[in-house]
Amino acid sequence: MPQKRFSVLDLLGLNLKEHDSLDLRCLCGRRGLVRGITIPDLNRPGLALSGFYDSFAWQRVQLFGRGEVAYLNKLLSEGRLDTVDQLFTFELPCCIFTHNLEPAQAFIDMAEQSGCPVLQTGLESSEFSSRLLRILSNIFAPxxxxxxxxxxxxxxxxxxxxxxxxxxxxxxxxxxxxxxxxxxxxxxxxxxxxxxxxxxxxxxxxxxxxxxxxxxxxxxxxxxxxxxxxxxxxxxxxxxxxxxxxxxxxxxxxxxxxxxxxxxxxxxxxxxxxxxxxxxxxxxxxxxxxxxxxxxxxxxSAKEFNQNVLKWIETDAARAPYYGVDDSY
Incomplete structure (x- = not known):
């Protein structure tokens, strides 16, 4: 079965309501909205921001919660831009900030330059994760x-x-x-x-x-x-x-x-x-x-009927040797 083509723009265009709503809006990187989402999963990039990029799941949607944003702001305030800049050497589908968190201007500039869409939602990280995983699971289902x-x-x-x-x-x-x-x-x-x-x-x-x-x-x-x-x-x-x-x-x-x-x-x-x-x-x-x-x-019902018939046959067969032909009247 061919892999489904689903882009970040398609994610933004989903008509979702009530408990399925993702409440997404694009902050920057609009030219990268055509990037495809190929894996129905997400990744928390805290380990990557620390400089460890081995086995980095860059093909997934990158989710930034309060912990990731706090660490990101610390790196930017200290001028340690190398690990953040390395993040955008990968063709990430998109970065999503939860809790209506605002990324720093330096992060937005890097994302804009690399063409990576940065999205924002007012949902909490756990709630947004469960909704997104459920939606992507349905979209990518056979x-x-x-x-x-x-x-x-x-x-x-x-x-x-x-x-x-x-x-x-x-x-x-x-x-x-x-x-x-x-x-x-x-x-x-x-x-x-x-x-x-x-x-x-x-x-x-x-x-x-x-x-x-x-x-x-x-x-x-x-x-x-x-x-x-x-x-x-x-x-x-x-x-x-x-x-x-x-x-x-x-x-x-x-x-x-x-x-x-x-x-x-x-x-x-x-x-x-x-x-x-x-x-x-x-x-x-x-x-x-x-x-x-x-x-x-x-x-x-059918099995119960079959068992009842077998019981009746066995019971009738068990009585037959004890009664003569005349006794049956």
């Missing part, structure tokens, strides 16, 4: 686009897949009518976050929360059913593959066989649902969502 419809049913994200014309959008529309929520239609972008969570959202935000219904055209779900009928993103927890009914295919009737599907290295439960006239697919998906929630609580 992604894949899949054809299907993602809906939230009883709190679970269900990715409805199948051949074109099998009824994916119509099934999702019926689920929305029943009070569930649409995440994305037609093309779903799935990201692998933290190595084990699959987060799905619409691949194109401009046409997000619109659906194409054959014979009806494009409809706006938000306008028709309200903002309570949509979600921006949701974890994909079940894959439901709709397929035309095949009389020659043997379908699982007990549910003891647990099918899975691998997406970006993560395995999630998969259902194969045959579609034919008379089958109420939306209610099947509702039941599947509730059944999956029961499984997460440790209750497996």
């Amino acid at each position: 992604k894949v686009s899949m054809h299907g419809v993602l809906v939230e049913v009883y709190g679970l994200g269900i990715l409805i897949m199948g051949d074109s014309g099998v009824g994916k959008s119509e099934t999702a529309l019926e689920l929305i009518e029943r009070g569930h929520r649409l995440v994305a239609d037609d093309v779903v972008e799935i990201s692998c976050v933290n190595g084990n969570s699959l987060i799905g959202q619409g691949a194109n935000k401009i046409i997000g929360h619109h659906m194409e219904i054959r014979g009806l055209g494009i409809i706006n779900i938000t306008q028709l059913y309200g903002v309570g009928s949509i979600r921006e993103r949701k974890e994909v927890q079940i894959v439901a593959k709709l397929e035309e009914w095949d009389a020659n295919k043997v379908y699982d009737r007990l549910g003891t066989e647990e099918l899975t599907m691998e997406i970006l290295g993560v395995r999630i439960p998969k259902l194969e649902i045959p579609v034919k006239p008379g089958r109420n697919v939306p209610i099947i998906l509702e039941t599947a969502a509730m059944n999956e929630r029961l499984k997460s609580m440790g209750y497996f």
Whole structure:
């Protein structure tokens, strides 16, 4: 998968609100805003400022908190500019000062001369670090686009897949009518976050929360059913593959066989649902969502049924030798 191109200017341009806001502004080095951020991590350059540049993580965003700024000001006041000047011999993505701290003019001049952007935020270092790492982790997460419809049913994200014309959008529309929520239609972008969570959202935000219904055209779900009928993103927890009914295919009737599907290295439960006239697919998906929630609580209906049948067979077989044919009446 090609590495994502993400620049400092892209970081400044992120439309983040509330608990995701980074509160960033550029102090100097604007010609370096095109520099790319290639590693979803940050570095505290205190050790580098002391003159130790071995294994210096210059490719990361450099974060200056109160400790780094106090030491930096001490170096500048003593005229020890060599270690600070050496810092800018590396092509740093950017330097970020937290707590609304103002870098010294000498530092700004060095940064401007080297073309290194210097940013400022009012957030504390720990809070800013956690927000930035979370945002960069999502941006650099492995992604894949899949054809299907993602809906939230009883709190679970269900990715409805199948051949074109099998009824994916119509099934999702019926689920929305029943009070569930649409995440994305037609093309779903799935990201692998933290190595084990699959987060799905619409691949194109401009046409997000619109659906194409054959014979009806494009409809706006938000306008028709309200903002309570949509979600921006949701974890994909079940894959439901709709397929035309095949009389020659043997379908699982007990549910003891647990099918899975691998997406970006993560395995999630998969259902194969045959579609034919008379089958109420939306209610099947509702039941599947509730059944999956029961499984997460440790209750497996199909296995319990199988165990009860085995117990009954064993009990009946154990009684047979002790009773004659006439005794059974």
